[in-house]
Amino acid sequence: MRVGVITFPGTLDDVDAQRAVRYADGEAVPLWHGDHDLKGVDAVIVPGGFSYGDYLRCGAIARFAPVMQEVIEAANKGMPVLGICNGFQILAEAHLLPGALTRNHRLHFVCRDQWLKVENTSTAWTTRYDKNAEILVPLKSGEGGYQADEDTLKELEDNGRVVFRYVGDNPNGSRNNIAGITNARGNVVGLMPHPEHAIDALTGPTDDGLGMFLSLLDTVVKA
Amino acid sequence: MARVVVDVMPKPEILDPQGQAVANALPRLGFDGVTAVRQGKHFELEVADDVDDATLAKIAETFLANPVIEDWTVRRVEA
Numbered sequence: 001m002r003v004g005v006i007t008f009p010g011t012l013d014d015v016d017a018q019r020a021v022r023y024a025d026g027e028a029v030p031l032w033h034g035d036h037d038l039k040g041v042d043a044v045i046v047p048g049g050f051s052y053g054d055y056l057r058c059g060a061i062a063r064f065a066p067v068m069q070e071v072i073e074a075a076n077k078g079m080p081v082l083g084i085c086n087g088f089q090i091l092a093e094a095h096l097l098p099g100a101l102t103r104n105h106r107l108h109f110v111c112r113d114q115w116l117k118v119e120n121t122s123t124a125w126t127t128r129y130d131k132n133a134e135i136l137v138p139l140k141s142g143e144g145g146y147q148a149d150e151d152t153l154k155e156l157e158d159n160g161r162v163v164f165r166y167v168g169d170n171p172n173g174s175r176n177n178i179a180g181i182t183n184a185r186g187n188v189v190g191l192m193p194h195p196e197h198a199i200d201a202l203t204g205p206t207d208d209g210l211g212m213f214l215s216l217l218d219t220v221v222k223a
Numbered sequence: 224m225a226r227v228v229v230d231v232m233p234k235p236e237i238l239d240p241q242g243q244a245v246a247n248a249l250p251r252l253g254f255d256g257v258t259a260v261r262q263g264k265h266f267e268l269e270v271a272d273d274v275d276d277a278t279l280a281k282i283a284e285t286f287l288a289n290p291v292i293e294d295w296t297v298r299r300v301e302a
Contacts, residue, residue, distance in 0.1 A: 093289065102233075102237065104240070105238055147291070148291065
């Protein structure tokens with residue numbers, strides 16, 4: 001399994017994302033924002049950070065990077081794509097996922113270990129979880145409030161496209177406590193919390209996040 | 224050259240915590256009577272004369288604003 005991990009100017013979490021891929025017995029392939037090809041990878045992770053300094057809006061400039069044109073085309077053909085934190089913001093700006101991420105409702109940057117409920121276990125990235133399992137992974141973001149219009153929320157809820165939901169106190173004002181969603185096909189997933197920081201109890205709060213990368217392994221092997 | 228102003232505002236139904244924080248600070252500073260504040264963005268573009276209105280609209284809709292959460296206006300002004 002070869003998994004591309006994109007680095008934009010200002011990306012922070014590409015190294016941990018690459019490490020998570022290796023923990024799942026995959027080969028991590030670094031992709032640069034200026035690349036015009038995906039180097040034959042089986043899947044792509046758009047990691048967290050502050051691409052292009054979060055100028056204009058989070059993800060608004062990254063979405064037009066050359067490598068993202070390749071990602072958009074591949075995602076629309078069914079390639080598994082995961083956006084974490086800033087990566088989720090980029091996928092939303094790129095219209096691969098509906099809605100938008102806005103300033104946290106209490107304005108503070110939130111940095112804490114966060115319980116999530118896994119509600120969709122049929123996406124390319126979540127098959128290893130039990131339905132409604134609760135997992136503990138870090139959340140660290142200032143603009144993580146998920147917003148979408150009523151029709152979009154209904155579409156997501158009615159079709160099981162809410163993949164992760166915050167458990168307990170809503171950390172950022174996200175509509176319906178939404179932490180992560182998928183596209184209709186289930187190959188593209190975006191979430192604000194950081195599974196790649198929770199793959200080993202030595203370095204994270206749990207290893208609950210590793211399941212996402214093992215799920216991808218299953219998806220790629222089956223493809 | 225022409226000057227074009229693009230104003231981008233959060234949609235009315237979208238929570239604007241930054242505007243609320245500004246509104247909440249005003250009474251503490253001794254300014255009474257301001258009942259609400261909405262915070263947006265103001266862009267000033269210097270554009271060549273051959274850039275038409277359709278192109279300006281596209282710039283605003285696809286890049287300067289996010290139509291999911293923001294409204295915008297485009298207007299040409301005297302430089």
